[in-house]
Amino acid sequence: MSFLKNQSRDFxxxxxxxxxxxxxxxxxxxxxxxxxxxxxxxxxxxxxxxFGLIVITNQSGVYLGYLNLAKIRNIHNRLQSLLKNEGxxxxxxxxxxxxxxxxCTCRKPRTGMIDQAVAEHKFDPHRSFMIGDKAVDIDLGxxxxxxxxxxxxxxxxxxxxxxxxxxxxxxxxxxxxxxxxEQRYEKLYE
Ligand SMILES: [Mg+2]
Ligand SMILES: [Zn+2]
Numbered sequence: 001m002s003f004l005k006n007q008s009r010d011f012x013x014x015x016x017x018x019x020x021x022x023x024x025x026x027x028x029x030x031x032x033x034x035x036x037x038x039x040x041x042x043x044x045x046x047x048x049x050x051f052g053l054i055v056i057t058n059q060s061g062v063y064l065g066y067l068n069l070a071k072i073r074n075i076h077n078r079l080q081s082l083l084k085n086e087g088x089x090x091x092x093x094x095x096x097x098x099x100x101x102x103x104c105t106c107r108k109p110r111t112g113m114i115d116q117a118v119a120e121h122k123f124d125p126h127r128s129f130m131i132g133d134k135a136v137d138i139d140l141g142x143x144x145x146x147x148x149x150x151x152x153x154x155x156x157x158x159x160x161x162x163x164x165x166x167x168x169x170x171x172x173x174x175x176x177x178x179x180x181x182e183q184r185y186e187k188l189y190e
Contacts, residue, residue, distance in 0.1 A: 008121075008122045008123050008124070009050060009051060009052045009123060010050070010051055010052070010123060010124070010127045010128060011051060011052040011053070011054055011091075011117070011121065011123045011127075011128045011129075012046050012051045012052070012053050012054070012128065012129050012131065012181075013054050013055075013056050013114060013117070013128055013129065013130040013131070013141070013146065014053065014054065014055050014056065014130075014131050014132070015055075015056065015057060015130075015131065015132030015133060015134070015137045015154075016055050016056075016057035016079075016093075017057065017133075017154060018132075018133035018134070018151075018153055018154015018155050018156065019131055019132050019133050019137075019151055019153065019154060019174065020035060020036065020039045020043070020055070020079075020174065021033050021034055021035050021036065021039070021079070022034045022035075022036060022154075023133075023153075023154040023155065026061060026066050027061075027075065028061060028066050028067050028071055028075075029071070029074075029075075030074045030075050030077070030078035031078075033075055033078050033079060033082070035082055035083075036153060036173065036174060038173060038174055038175045039083075039086075039174055040082075040083060040085070040086025040087075040088060041086065041175070042174040042175045042177070042178045043083065043086070043088045043174075044086055044087050044088050045178050045182070046178060046181070047087075047088055047089075049181075049182065049185070052091045052121060052123065053088070053089075053090050053091055054090065054091055054092045054093070054094065054117050054121065055079075055090055055092070055093040055094065055095075056094050056108065056113045056114060056117070056130075056137075056140070057093070057094070057095045057096070058095070058096045058107055058108050058136070059072060059095045059096060059097055060096070060097070060098065060099050060100065060107070062097035062098075063097060063098055063099030063102060064099065067097075069097070072095060072097075076093050076095075079093070091121065092117060092120070092121065094106075094113040094114075094116060094117055095113075096108065096112070096113060108136040108137060108139075108140045109135075109136040109137075109139035109140040109143060110140075111140065111143050111144055114130075114140065114144050114146075115144075118144075125144040125145055125146050126144075126145040126146065128141075128144070128146040128147070129141075129146060129147045129148075129149060129177075129181055130144070130146040130147070130148045130149070131148075131149045131151060131174070131177050132148075132149075132150065132151065133150065133151050133152075133153055133154030133155045133156040133159060134154075134155050134156075134159055135159055135162070135164050135165035137150075138150055138159075138165035138166065138167045139165055141167075141168075142165075142166065147168045147184075148165075148166075148167045148168050149167060149168060149169055149170075149171060149177045149180065149181075150165070150167035150169070150170045150171075151170075151171060151172070151173055151174060151176075151177060152170065152171070152172045152173065153172075153173050153174070156170075
C-alpha cells in the first residue's frame with residue numbers, strides 16, 4: 001500500500017484564551033473555562049469543511065507558579081469534553097509553559113509550537129489559518145506564512161486599537177472568522 005500523493009488536510013491554528021474560551025485572568029481551574037456561545041458551532045463548521053483543528057497557547061502561568069502540568073491537562077480535558085458535546089474534537093493542543101524571560105523557542109510569537117505541529121501532523125503552514133486575539137498570534141501566523149485572522153473577542157479590540165500587528169483580516173468573533181474562511185478558502189488556493 002502506498003500513498004503517492006500527500007492527501008494531508010489543511011489546518012486551523014487557534015489561540016485558546018479570548019479566542020475559543022472567554023478570557024479569564026489567570027485561568028488555572030477547569031471550572032473557570034467557559035466557551036464563547038458560538039465556539040462549538042463555529043469549530044464544527046470548520047470540521048465539516050475538512051480542516052484539522054490545533055490549539056496553540058502560551059501558558060506562562062506554569063513559569064509564574066499558578067499553573068502546573070497536571071492543571072493544564074485537566075483544563076484541556078475539560079476543553080475537549082465541552083467541545084465533544086458540540087461534535088468537535090481538537091486534533092492537538094500545544095502549549096508553551098515558559099516565561100517571557102526564559103528565551104524558549106516555543107513562546108508565541110516564536111514558531112516552535114507550530115514547527116512541532118507541522119512535523120507531527122504533516123500539513124502546510126502556508127495553507128493554514130492562524131486565529132487569535134493578540135499581536136503575538138498574528139505575528140506568529142505571519143511568521144509561518146499562514147493567513148492570520150484577528151478577532152475582536154478577548155483582547156482583540158485593544159490589539160486592533162494598538163495597531164502593532166498586521167492581520168490578513170479583522171473580524172468580530174469566531175463565527176465571522178469561519179464565514180470569512182468559508183468565502184475565501186476556495187479562492188485562496190484554487
Ligand atoms: Mg488569547
Ligand atoms: Zn516555551
